[in-house]
Amino acid sequence: MIIGHQARTTAEPGTGAPSTAELTDAEVDRLFRALADATRRDIVRRTLTSEATISELAGDYDMSFAAVQKHVTALEAAGLVVKESRGRERIVRGVPERIERIQDLLRGFEEIWRGRIGRMDALFAEDSPTTG
């Protein structure tokens, strides 16, 4: 069906994480990979409800400060959180728009197979008049 799927979307805007605009394959990769870790999912959940410093986050997981810091960096690269400097601290906040973006992506998948079902319905409709 598709061979050059790695060059589907527009060029990379700079490996950053823009809020609007199409996502490149690499960005979608980063997005899903960032969520493929329970600690990172938990950090996202946490920072969606209330902001937290890296120290606060690090205090709640059974790993080093540096490890948590790297998780936050991965989430930031994926655009799932943003960091803001406040004095010597870094405030981490979840980015709901990014979650919605993933939902959009999956809705795309959903439409694909809904489309298949729709076609099946059409076939049934040719046989029986009231196939709901």
Next chain:
Amino acid sequence: MIIGHQARTTAEPGTGAPSTAELTDAEVDRLFRALADATRRDIVRRTLTSEATISELAGDYDMSFAAVQKHVTALEAAGLVVKESRGRERIVRGVPERIERIQDLLRGFEEIWRGRIGRMDALFAEDSPTTG
């Protein structure tokens, strides 16, 4: 907020991919990781619309048969596709329920921050009677 987040759900049902039942952290990991690759996303898209053999899939990507085979194995382990034997061929089909499951997960995230907004609305409601 949560420390023992790795032991939230029920025990693993056998590293398989059941259609119903709660997903363990490890299963969610596998699910997101499986989607963190453009080739695998493309295979899922393809097999959601129409089934395909491994050979057919392998023919469309610029990599070896074995590589595509491993991608399919990863997707199968994540429950995103199922394989069925038909003679010497293996028919690969996408599993829409699994996509829906991820949507459910993300909807959980959405509710978290919607909850925050809801609380903000409540605060505004105390000040002005017709906010929204």
Next chain:
DNA sequence: TTGATATGCAACCAACTGGTTGTATGTTAG
């Protein structure tokens, strides 16, 4: 049986991940 096709699987490899420790730098408190 023979040959072509479709798959499965193991061994191998480079690159990446997810953790560690150590050190440097910037910021706040006395």
Next chain:
DNA sequence: CTAACATACAACCAGTTGGTTGCATATCAA
């Protein structure tokens, strides 16, 4: 200034990933 705190970052390491090739096995076609 000095000490404590918060962060950044580099180096290191074991395990995983994503690709390869080669070989074994099963099925289909003559």
